[in-house]
Amino acid sequence: MPVRREHERRLFCAARGGDGRARQEIVESYLPLARQLARRYRPSSELQEDVEQVACLALVKAVDAFDLDRDTAFSSYAVPCILGAIKRYFRDHSWAVRVPRDLQELALRIQRLDDQRLAETGRHPTAAELAEASGVDVEHVLEAREAHRALYSDSLDQPRRSEEEEDVSLLDTLGEADVELDRIVDRAALDAVLAQLDERERLIVQLYYRDELTQAEIGKRLSYSQMHISRLIRAATAQMRTIAQRDGHTSLKRAA
Numbered sequence: 653m654p655v656r657r658e659h660e661r662r663l664f665c666a667a668r669g670g671d672g673r674a675r676q677e678i679v680e681s682y683l684p685l686a687r688q689l690a691r692r693y694r695p696s697s698e699l700q701e702d703v704e705q706v707a708c709l710a711l712v713k714a715v716d717a718f719d720l721d722r723d724t725a726f727s728s729y730a731v732p733c734i735l736g737a738i739k740r741y742f743r744d745h746s747w748a749v750r751v752p753r754d755l756q757e758l759a760l761r762i763q764r765l766d767d768q769r770l771a772e773t774g775r776h777p778t779a780a781e782l783a784e785a786s787g788v789d790v791e792h793v794l795e796a797r798e799a800h801r802a803l804y805s806d807s808l809d810q811p812r813r814s815e816e817e818e819d820v821s822l823l824d825t826l827g828e829a830d831v832e833l834d835r836i837v838d839r840a841a842l843d844a845v846l847a848q849l850d851e852r853e854r855l856i857v858q859l860y861y862r863d864e865l866t867q868a869e870i871g872k873r874l875s876y877s878q879m880h881i882s883r884l885i886r887a888a889t890a891q892m893r894t895i896a897q898r899d900g901h902t903s904l905k906r907a908a
Contacts, residue, residue: 657725664720678715682730686711689734693742693760703738710737751799759800762786762793845895853888860885 666674690700690707714733718726739757751759765785769777779797783790846854852874859865859873871881 660726661720664718664726667715668720675715678726679712682711682715682727683708685727685730686734689731690738692764693738703741706737706741707734710734713737755796755799758786758788758792759796762796763800841896844899845892848895849888849891853884853891856881856884857888857892 660678663674663678667678686707687704690704693703710733711730714726714730717733718729722729739760742756742760762782765782766776769775769781769785777785779790779793782793786793788796846857849857856870856874859870860867865873867878867881867885870876871878874881876884
């Protein structure tokens with residue numbers, strides 16, 4: 653057995669016997685490996701520290717769970733444990749939009765291949781080249797690339813450039829809620845009720861409520877007195893209320 657393996661085994665035996673220093677020495681000797689595995693995934697700068705912490709914690713758990721009776725090196729056991737913990741972290745915590753687990757793993761694998769080819773050739777590989785390297789269809793590569801965009805989200809306060817070259821945030825580019833949307837159903841119901849009035853009553857109601865003309869202005873336009881217009885409006889409103897009740901337009905009944 654190599655000297656390093658023998659020394660490592662003695663440390664594990666001591667750690668199993670409660671020697672905290674031996675356990676700490678094992679962990680510290682493999683911390684570079686854990687950090688290297690974390691950097692393999694090339695997360696954003698905001699996530700790098702979190703991913704390394706996940707990898708280091710997985711290393712500690714691997715040290716405590718390693719079976720000395722196995723005829724294998726600890727690194728052979730620790731690497732899949734650490735990689736599994738990192739993948740679970742990305743699956744459960746880091747994605748801004750939740751996508752299926754198999755698609756998440758493919759997206760990360762395609763991104764790693766893309767980074768490797770970029771480093772080797774100085775250009776991003778095509779979807780066909782990635783498909784050949786990963787052993788999947790081109791359609792799956794395109795789907796994985798699209799899914800990878802769900803890994804991160806932009807802050808609404810993130811500065812953006814407008815057409816006028818002024819610094820604005822993403823929030824500044826978003827439209828406001830259209831308050832008129834909530835009134836679409838009521839307007840459709842109102843149109844249905846208005847259609848059942850005679851032509852004169854319908855015109856008076858529209859001029860008064862929609863065009864916001866005064867009773868005097870309506871009377872002048874139709875050659876009626878203001879008092880007569882007032883009576884016509886009251887009669888039309890009462891008729892509309894009756895129609896709304898009959899046809900089940902509850903929102904118009906409440907408004908009336």
